[in-house]
Amino acid sequence: MATSNELMKAGVLDLQEVTLCVLGKDGMKSFVPIMDQVSSFILTQSLFEQSVVCQFEIIDSVGHATRFNKSGYQGQEFISLKCKKPGEDGKQIDLQFWAYSIDEAGTNAKNDTASYSILCATKEKLISTYSEVNQSYSGTYSSAAKSIFDNYINQDSRKKKFFKKYDGFTFRERKLDLHESIVENQFIIPGKQPFDAIQMCARRCIGRKGSNVKASNIFIFYETVDGYNFHCIDDLIKDGIAGHPNPDLTFEYEPMRDKKDGEVSGKRFDRKIRDLISLKTSDTLMNGNGGVFQNTVLSIDTVGKTYKKQIFDYNTQFDNLTHLGNKPLVDNEYIENFAQPNYEHVYYKDSTKQNQYFENVIGTGLPFITHLHNLQLTFVIEGDTTIVPGMVLDIKLPEFSAINSNPTERLGSKYSGFWLVSTVTHEYTRDAFFTTISCLKDSISEAIGKK
Numbered sequence: 001m002a003t004s005n006e007l008m009k010a011g012v013l014d015l016q017e018v019t020l021c022v023l024g025k026d027g028m029k030s031f032v033p034i035m036d037q038v039s040s041f042i043l044t045q046s047l048f049e050q051s052v053v054c055q056f057e058i059i060d061s062v063g064h065a066t067r068f069n070k071s072g073y074q075g076q077e078f079i080s081l082k083c084k085k086p087g088e089d090g091k092q093i094d095l096q097f098w099a100y101s102i103d104e105a106g107t108n109a110k111n112d113t114a115s116y117s118i119l120c121a122t123k124e125k126l127i128s129t130y131s132e133v134n135q136s137y138s139g140t141y142s143s144a145a146k147s148i149f150d151n152y153i154n155q156d157s158r159k160k161k162f163f164k165k166y167d168g169f170t171f172r173e174r175k176l177d178l179h180e181s182i183v184e185n186q187f188i189i190p191g192k193q194p195f196d197a198i199q200m201c202a203r204r205c206i207g208r209k210g211s212n213v214k215a216s217n218i219f220i221f222y223e224t225v226d227g228y229n230f231h232c233i234d235d236l237i238k239d240g241i242a243g244h245p246n247p248d249l250t251f252e253y254e255p256m257r258d259k260k261d262g263e264v265s266g267k268r269f270d271r272k273i274r275d276l277i278s279l280k281t282s283d284t285l286m287n288g289n290g291g292v293f294q295n296t297v298l299s300i301d302t303v304g305k306t307y308k309k310q311i312f313d314y315n316t317q318f319d320n321l322t323h324l325g326n327k328p329l330v331d332n333e334y335i336e337n338f339a340q341p342n343y344e345h346v347y348y349k350d351s352t353k354q355n356q357y358f359e360n361v362i363g364t365g366l367p368f369i370t371h372l373h374n375l376q377l378t379f380v381i382e383g384d385t386t387i388v389p390g391m392v393l394d395i396k397l398p399e400f401s402a403i404n405s406n407p408t409e410r411l412g413s414k415y416s417g418f419w420l421v422s423t424v425t426h427e428y429t430r431d432a433f434f435t436t437i438s439c440l441k442d443s444i445s446e447a448i449g450k451k
Helices: 124-129 141-154 157-162 194-204 233-242 284-289 314-320 332-338 358-372
Strands: 014-024 027-033 038-046 053-060 077-084 092-107 114-122 133-140 176-178 184-192 219-224 227-232 250-252 275-280 294-301 306-313 344-349 375-382 392-396 417-429 433-441
Touching: 038 219, 053 077, 077 114, 092 124, 114 124, 124 141, 124 157, 124 194, 133 141, 141 176, 141 184, 141 194, 141 219, 141 227, 184 194, 194 219, 194 227, 227 233, 233 392, 233 417, 294 358, 306 314, 306 358, 314 332, 314 358, 344 358, 375 417, 392 433
Parallel strands: 176 227, 250 392, 294 344
Antiparallel strands: 014 027, 014 077, 038 053, 038 417, 053 114, 077 092, 092 114, 133 184, 219 227, 275 375, 294 306, 375 433, 392 417, 417 433
């Protein structure tokens, strides 16, 4: 449990280093500290994006944009960012970015200061952009993903030559955290960039090692401040829920006495939701048109000249899928009364090849992902570097009602419960540090209304 002293550091970020450099044929040509020029930055990590991205807002009065490296910034520079939330529980961010674009905003009235944005992605994106995977693989998709990351990113000759430690600037190696899959196959990566090749493996991959082959065992490839990840969404949810109750991952949206004179009213001020940005509920029109409640997969065997139909029904499959809540978002009666499996996926297969479970990926996996996006919540907390995509948070949202004044009962709204973190955005200025968290939920914790 954080102390009062630690809680007072909520919303504070210790900016330790922002250094910019440019590389030449023999290594680093030049570097310059720019921390005093950074007026703000926005750092974003997402469960469905391959790279962490950052946008630095710069106030430049020394002409670096036009004079650095003789011709100024060109979108070929690198930026090292080091920062940390103060206190024992603070996580340090230590990332190196490829500064791929410079957006000029303007100057001041005296024309002696320029303001502009530097748009960045983590440095491995540069290696992936100028690489190609054109290779056959045999085995599991997770083993292929690891091989691609090791051979085409970490063992890349340009990475080994240039991304190393220099005086004043250190490039650090990033790791891939892997959930091993069980489906084995022989397949070809047809000339894709390494990150897109790993994403291709994730799309085809179902079944986590140590579990049954399930259509909802969908994998994703993404990066957080901790590193790259090839993860099974089911296991993120199950492991995340198993880690609760956890006060570090529990957030409340209710009135709390603000910190005053170093005192906090017994509650985690740093776990108070400052602002509720949005709460989006399910779209049954989109779900109906997309075959999310019911659909049919028609697989045509081009060799055996046969076909097979596989029907997905949300009501029937609900108990077999992994959920963040206990009850479906819509009543069973609605699906039974109106939904029909008239949305049809058609694909052609070669029955001489190993089973790739495309029927499950298309018919059940896609509805699973859609359901995961049916409830979306975005909120702001005091800046916190420990929250990353893939975590499961226990969020307590009050019922927005003038009828029930009991605070305990009001926190039992249908939106309270477990949510999967999808996007984390850190916003730093010289005066403040906030973190915006976006979460997903596929089901509700409990139904509290009357029939």
